[in-house]
Amino acid sequence: MGIDFKAKQLEFAAYIRDPENNPAPADALKPRMAMYRELFFNNIDSFLTANFPVLRAILDDPQWQALGQDFFAKHVCHSPHFSKIPEEFLDYLQNERDNSADFPFMLELAHYEWVEMALSIAQENVPDQQQSPDKLLDRSIRLSPLAWPLAYQYPVQKISPNFLPEAAPEQPTFLIVYRNPEDEVHFIEITPLTYRLLEIIQEHEQILTEDCLKQVAEESKHPNPDIIIAGGLQILKELAEKTIILF
Numbered sequence: 001m002g003i004d005f006k007a008k009q010l011e012f013a014a015y016i017r018d019p020e021n022n023p024a025p026a027d028a029l030k031p032r033m034a035m036y037r038e039l040f041f042n043n044i045d046s047f048l049t050a051n052f053p054v055l056r057a058i059l060d061d062p063q064w065q066a067l068g069q070d071f072f073a074k075h076v077c078h079s080p081h082f083s084k085i086p087e088e089f090l091d092y093l094q095n096e097r098d099n100s101a102d103f104p105f106m107l108e109l110a111h112y113e114w115v116e117m118a119l120s121i122a123q124e125n126v127p128d129q130q131q132s133p134d135k136l137l138d139r140s141i142r143l144s145p146l147a148w149p150l151a152y153q154y155p156v157q158k159i160s161p162n163f164l165p166e167a168a169p170e171q172p173t174f175l176i177v178y179r180n181p182e183d184e185v186h187f188i189e190i191t192p193l194t195y196r197l198l199e200i201i202q203e204h205e206q207i208l209t210e211d212c213l214k215q216v217a218e219e220s221k222h223p224n225p226d227i228i229i230a231g232g233l234q235i236l237k238e239l240a241e242k243t244i245i246l247f
Contacts, residue, residue, distance in 0.1 A: 008025065011025050012025055012028070012036075015033060015037065016033075016036060016037050016040050016041075017072055017073050018069075018072075018073035019033075019037055021073075040072075041068070041069070041072055044068065044071075044072055044085065045065075045068050047082060047085045047086070048068055048071075048085070048086070048089060051085075051086040051089075051113060051114065051117050052086070052089070052109075052110055052113045052114075053113070054109060054113060054159060054160065055106070055109055055110055055113060057160070057161055058103070058159070058160070058161050058164060070097070070099075071089055071092050071097075074092065074096050075088060075089075075091070075092040075096060083117075083121060086113075086114045086117055086118075087114065087118070089110065089114075090107075090110055090111060090114055093106060093107045093110055094107055103164065104154075104166070104167070104168070105153070105154035105156065105159060105165065105168075108152045108153060108154050108156050109154070109156050109159055111150075111152075111156075112150070112152065112156040112157065112175075115148060115150065115177050116177070116185050116187075119146060119148065119177060119178070119179045119185050120179065120183070120185050122145075122146055122179065124145040124146055125181075126144050126145070126146050126179070126180070126181055126243050126246070127181070127246075131247070133236075133237040133240035133241060133245075133247065134237070136209050136233065136236055136237055136240060136247060137209050137210055137213075137233060138208075138209070138210070139208070139209055139247045140206040140207065140208055140209075140247065141201060141206070141207060141208075141209050141212065141236065141240070141245050141246065141247045142201065142204075142205060142206050142207075142245070142246050142247075143198060143201045143202050143244070143245065143246070144178060144243055144244055144245070144246050146178055146179040147176060147177070147178035147179075147198075147243075147244040147245075148176070148177050148178070149174070149175075149176050149190075149195055149198040149199060149202065150174070150175045150176070150177060151172050151173070151174050151175075151195060152172060152173045152175070153168040153172055153173075154168050154169075154173065155169065155173045156173065157173070157175065157187060157189065173189070174189070174190045174191065174192060174194070174195040175187055175188065175189055175190060176188050176190050176194070176195075176198065176239075176244060178242065178243070178244045180242065180243055181243060186242075193216065193220075193228075193231070193232065193235070194235050194239075196216055196219070197212060197213075197216055197232055197235060197236065198239075198244075200212050200215055200216060201245065209233070209236060209247075212232075212236075213228070213229045213232045213233060213236075214229070216228060216232055217229050217232070
């Protein structure tokens with residue numbers, strides 16, 4: 001009697017998180033503590049492996065175990081939901097991870113892999129487009145809440161055990177990731193022009209298609225802005241057919 005339960009709980013948790021730097025509670029059987037430790041860590045490891053398969057594939061077993069252990073030991077999760085573990089892992093990579101031996105693209109690759117899961121469980125729904133995008137020029141448009149324009153320094157969609165870039169290329173990689181009305185998540189590599197169109201739309205709750213095209217044409221400083229407007233309109237029509245653009 002007289003045991004400080006909170007202190008005992010913290011002692012227990014400290015060992016589970018980082019057994020190399022925290023002793024097991026003196027009154028707990030070591031085999032049982034080892035079993036608890038293995039169960040907790042393996043649970044976290046399984047979530048990371050499932051959500052970051054490419055990152056797992058490019059790291060050998062000791063590297064992956066060390067990364068998972070560092071996350072488990074250092075990061076304080078702010079949500080009790082298992083579905084939030086990948087997002088917490090991103091937070092850890094961005095704000096707590098400090099290892100010069102890491103691949104320079106690790107954070108971007110992890111973010112790219114996280115996006116698919118995040119969109120697949122997002123609560124928003126996108127209605128089917130009821131009208132044809134043929135007359136899109138005269139309409140107000142907005143970006144679907146389930147369409148995310150992404151820009152990366154590295155070509156994250158190409159990274160694999162056989163392709164591990166050591167330096168970022170001169171041109172960034174632009175992608176659009178979206179979930180359609182059938183709840184399927186798709187990734188599309190897009191041009192800088194398409195990315196800029198999506199940025200402009202994203203900056204406004206509603207914007208006239210014509211105004212969006214005029215802005216991107218002015219920014220391009222093309223000697224014949226009508227070419228940019230015509231090309232941009234065709235791009236927006238194709239995006240509307242995919243429910244990336246709503247009108």
